Amino acid sequence: MKTYRDIYKWGDKRETKIDQGTINVIKEKFGFTDSELQQTHLLGNQIVKLDKTCQISQNIIDQFIKIVGEENLKTDDFSRANHSYGKYYRDLLKLRKEEIPTPPDAVIYPKSDEDIEKILEICNKNQISVTPIGGQSSVTRGVETPLGGISLDLTKHLNKVLELNEINSTVTVQSGMYGPAFEEYLNQRSFSCGHFPQSFEYSTVGGWVAAKGAGQASTGYGKIEDMVLSLKAITPNGTIHTKTYPASAQGWDLHPVFIGSEGTLGVITEITMKIRNYRPNNTKYASFIFKDFKFAVDAMRTVMQSGIGVPHLFRISDPEETEIAFKTKNFDHTFADKFLNTLGYKSGHRCLMFVAVEGNKSYTNQVISSIKKITKRFGSFSLGASPTKKWLEQRYSSAYLRDPLMDLGIMTDTLETAVMWDNLIPLWTNVRKYLKSREKTVAMVHISHVYENGANLYFTFLSPMKKGDELNDYDEYHKGIIETIITNNGSLSHHHGVGRTLAPWMEKELGKENLKLMQAIKNQLDPKGIMNPGNTLGIKP
Incomplete structure (x- = not known):
């Protein structure tokens, strides 16, 4: 029998142990004792049982079954519960508390676009809510079903590449295809999609588009809206299928209307997007450390505005994120740590920068060489390629740490924003000030999506839960973060989307x-x- 824990755990559902370096940080920052580290909180180990039964009449269920087949429609408790939430911190808390007040009435796995057209026709006629579903990695309450209805899961059947055009460097793919399968297909043909969010392993192409996402190489390749050339979306009022051009002047471009629409307009079923040559052996890496955040930011801005070309991965960790990284990797108090401090790269002030440049050899060599020259002007110390490569190795696996941290009763969440360069330092300063106003809080910040005119700031915060009042405590704190971001000229979101959380x-x-x-x-x-x-x-x- 399946439990609530089987639903909320990330990825392949492995049980992850917290490494010793992170345990040391927990002890230092939160004052946890060895005894407290053995205690667990809100594990959600009960068998899933829903209070609310399917509210759709058997007559309509039979109509759906006639369209997709009995094997592609589920009304059992676990299937419905498993499609009730995404991966937002509040979602995970509610699952740990075994609370699912508004599950979908049914989960349907359509086999074709024609199935979807028929399903939407029935739902429109009978006022039944429809929530399109991909990998369910939403962190904005984007896949909840507050009015019940059906979850339309596209991952089982609509998960194939329909056409690869090597002449045009484009691919047409169904929206239910997961990132790894998509990238493997392209790599085998010497191409890459160029889009690698942290959720990459458990998110779909359609989800990337619907949420208007960004990947770790977005500084070079752009966000998803920069990659999509055309799409097909089935709406309750008809099908929109745009044509594929490199650019056009034919009135409004219609496909961007659906990018970031988060399932509110229809079901995106096909996407035609740009692809890139896959040349991993040409990639050049570099890592630097700066004496403070402002020096690092100024160096990053200068790189983006200098006309030298752009890196693909371009990331700065602020002083606290850098400090935590060094502590968890047991770098603190080593000879190398003492050496950096002696050179003026002081603990609590210094900042890491990671760089990777993709493309042909002449381009990667030229861009990385130019970046090294620019960063040196801002007082950087080169750390070589290794730190960036090591960070990339744990890029996806680090997401598994959230579950065991929550098991210990530690609030663990993220928020992100976009900001113009002239507002970046004030926003970073004031949001950090708010985050640190909560007792025993770790507040790590990084920049990971960079533009000529500004950048994304990504906040990760950890703090002991207020046990017994976890939801209200989180809601109040979270609201203050959003208000502080807006007050300081940041956007509501850069790439997570809006959903119901930020609505x-x-x-x-x-x-x-x-x-x-x-x-x-x-x-x-x-x-x-x-x-x-x-x-x-x-x-x-």
Whole structure:
């Protein structure tokens, strides 16, 4: 029998042990004793049992079965519970508390676009909510089903590459294809998708598009909206299938309307996107340490504005993230640590920078050489290629640490924003000030998606839960972070999306008229409001 823990655990559901370096940090920062490190909190080990039964009539269920087959429709408790939440911290808390008040009434796995058209027709006629589902890695409450209805899971059947055009360097792929399978297909043909979010192993191409995501190489290749050339979306009011051009002037571009739509307009079923040559042997790596965050930021901005070309991976860890990285890797108090301190790269101030450049050999050599010259002007000390390579090795596996940290009763979450260069340091300073106003809080910040005009700031915070009042405590703290970001000229999101989590701030961020325009598009494509309803993106219903 399956438990709530089987639902909320990340990825392949492995049980992960916390490494000794991280345990040492927990003891130092939070004051945990050896005894407390043996205690566990809210494990969610009970067998899944839902209070709410399927509310869709048997007549309509039979109509769905006629379309997809009995094997592709599930109404059992575990299937429904397993499609109730994404991977937002609050979602995980509720699963640990064994709370699923609004599961979907049914989970359907369509076999084709035609299936989806028929399903939407039935749902539209009978006012049944529809939530498109991919890898369920949303951290914004984007896949919840507050009104029940159906979860339309595209991963079982709609998961194939439909066409690879080597002349145009494009690929057409179904939206339910997972990142690793997609990249493997392309690598075997000497191409790469160029899009590698931390959720890459357990997210889908359609999810990347629907959430308007970004990957670790976005500084070089762009976010997902920079990669998509055309798409197909099935809406309650008809199918939108845009044509593929490198660019056009034919009135409004329509495919961008669906990028970042988070399932509110229809079901994205196909995407045609750019692909890149796969030349891993040409990649050049570099790592640097700076004396403080401002020096590192100024060096990064200069690289982006200098016209030398751009790196693909470009990342800075702020002083606290750098400190935690050094502590967990047992770098503290080593000879190398003492040497860096002697040179003026002081603990608590210094910052790491990771760089990787992809492309042909002449390009990678030229860009990495230019970056080394620029960073040196800002007082960097070169650490060679190894730190960047080691960071990449743990890029995806680090996500597994969240579950055992929560097992110990440690709040572990992230928020991110986009900001112009002239506002970056003030925003970083003030959000960190708010984060650190909570007793016993680790607040790590990095920049990982970089532009000529600004960058993304990504905040990771850890703090002991307020046991017995975990949800309210988190909500209050989380709200303060968002308010501080907005007050300091940051966007609501850079790449996680909005979902229901950030929806209450959408009118303040966008303005009434902009939100009314989004609502008008929603009303045209989904007049009865059945697509991912419940305040997703701040639009009705």
